[in-house]
Amino acid sequence: MEFTLGPKIAGGAQGTVYRVSGHPEYAIKLLNRPEDLEKIAVVRRLPLDGLPVAAPITLIRQGGHGYLMRLASDMTPIREPYLPSEVGPRETNAAWYLSTGGLKRRLAIAANMADSIAALHERGLAYVDLNPNNVMVSDDPGRTETWLIDTDNLTSRTDPKWDLLGFPGYAAPERVTRHSPPSTLSDTYILAIHVFRLLVLRHPLEGIAADALDGDTARTLRDRGELPYVGDPSDDSNHLAQRSFPAGIFPIVMSGRMSQLAERTFVAGRLDPTKRPGSARWREVLFSALDNVIECASGCGWTYYRLRMACPNCGTPTPATTLVTVYPSWDDKPLTARDSFVVSDYRDTSVMPRHLWGRYDQLDPVVTLRPESDGLEMTARDDASVIDGSGKVIKKIPKLSVNKVYRVRLDVNDRPSRFLAVRLVQPA
Template identity: 35%
Template sequence: MSAKKSVKPSRVVQDTKGSNYELGNELSRGGQGIVYFTQYPQVLIKGFTNKDPQVRERWRQHIAWLVRQDLAGLKIARPLVPLAEPRCGYVMELMDGLESLQNLLESYVAAGEDAGKDYLQQGGLRRRVRILCQLARTLNQLHARGMLYGDLSPSNIFVSDDPAYAETWLIDCDNISLESYSGLSLHTADYGAPEVVRGDALLSSLTDVWSFAVIAYQLLTHNHPFKGELVSDGDPEEEDAALRGERPWICDAQDDANECFVNLPIQLLEHSGLPALFARCFEQGLERPAERPGMAEWLVALTEIDERMIECEHCAGATLVAQSLDSLDEASCFFCDKPLDDTAVLFEEFISLPKDAEDNDTGKAFATGRKIWLQQGKSVELKRLMPTFSYDRWPTDHIAIEYTEQGLSITPLADASLHLARGATVKLLERRQGLRANLRGQHAEHYTLHVGELAEPHVFWQFGW
């Protein structure tokens, strides 16, 4: 989104606080209205286009309710102030430098034979996963407050227009409502849950989950999960039937009639929890919406993918490394099949249960299954356990790790006790600690970073150097 969009001074609207806005070019257009640029770079106007007086009044009351809700901290371009009558609409803010997610999907289709190259140029797997992480976090926060988003589609998801970034916001929030008071059944073609498409149910957090899953699968593989060979080679009625939930999805374990053989396969994600989540959503959740994975589950799976990817030095594509691999000696890039960067450092998370003097216990350590790869030239913040409750806030940062040509730099970020150990040697870290590059490989023993008091249950990270 550019701050230099032209405006038409003759089209002026006023909000209920007396501020004036000049309507410029359209940003987006939907079933309920149009979003316009204004003379202010980060200020937009949503205008409601329905002319029915009763419908307009209900919509105006709903927007007034939305303005009063606590949506602070969520990446949502929420209504800030209604427009003054006779106008029907509201003012909202959206950071500059964003574009519709629909543009990203359409650019891939337009690329044709260069679609694979375009996939990487548009940020590859890592950027797409980070976009979905932010979207999942926002929806999870919304659901935790007892609200639903409603009509979720790529056209109302806005992401950074620079492929190097993955900033993600929701706009067009008219359909946000409380679960218990939702009377809406609006949906965008291709993204509505089957029960909504059939007219059997209203919008809910479970329909949000369905729309998110469709968008996630489409963004990662550039295939719609229900538009396989059966649909693409069939009559238009086949597509309608598929969107009503009357046909199998393209990776259905029990029915391969609608398989898909184009674009990127699900094997792109095979070393993650996502295939199982997609199967639960599109198979068990097809007829039983309550079986669909909640947004927290999607966020856990997506975050784990982000932490276990290695970027290829040959094609710049990001490959998801199998959880079972502790070494990259035999790993290759998914996109170009070249060997992956074997200088990356693996950090593995454990829970330590110290010995019990009364029971003469020697103490135990349990791997959580969480692994993070760090490549030279990059940095990571190691956090004390991945939160699996509501994800409303990130946990307190504890350790910053930077990997440079000189070696590893370890910096404590919080008040928690932090110890670096190797063998019997244990050192309390109160400030930055470096491990020089020329020391790598000289010790067979792993290093461990302990977060918390050593004599109490705590988390530690193990890595080789």
């Protein structure tokens, strides 16, 4: 079978990725070193089924050396639309941030990235080269599909093999300074860099101390972990420049739990990988943050965390928000944000297996909540039932008043029951 190369998607030290002319759902990577093809043959045998990873389908040995992979046609490397230019002026202001996704879309992409990395780690694999050329996102602003390409460096975490130490700006210090083997914790350090850059638009070690150096020196020190974290509570020598856009959005876009993970990663865990939180923890916290983002009531387009009193962009007061809290039993425990998610006033909200049982590998909604003028319409899948306190199966939750709690039980075949508390809450 013959393939004709289409437009270039991305390139690096190991090869170049192209679209396939006439077959927009496929891509080809041509390797710079023919001997790397044997490594790709090993990758083909790894357990990648069901993951949003562009795994090798067919090896190419004639007309070049490389492999064919499946990749949706409407995807772009994350570097292009979401990260400010590293050369020349940086277009970072509120309008640019909103036009390139805003908080909600950026959080969704970060959470999807964390989900992919955590799923690889759960299968005993390290990704190794999580650079912005290898993360593909949907062109459609209404979608947040995220894929990893360039699986050349995937390796077993128990018997790692590698010939790559890192990508400039996206490297774990222990791999750069000590040439340590790839690991899930080095993957997670790079994942945390992506999260921070997506949300705050700067490398987490790129503050005023880095700005005072020439670019190459600053980049080298960042990759070696020899600059303080911009949010280090005990060392402010490298904080973000005052009155800069990243400094302004830092406390707005990083939730409390995300800030804690970043501090653990880039302070205690910067030079000691054992102090870092893992990818599964990042996945949990990112999805929880995403679940608690709301849209500005004025229609300015800004998205932000529901606990803020007003929109940080236009100042419109935050209205009362419908919140669902999940419990393992029917009792009177305090309602906490940790187990809660927002119900949209404008579109359907899905109650997912991850909300109920922590299952991130199951992507079909268990219940869908649809806002109506007189309450919430509830559509459960075939094996699920929503039951009120009297034992009656219900299809709708009546319109709520502030701080009134409506409790239901969710029964699903072969799954533990869960109890949902639905309420209308004012911002804290």
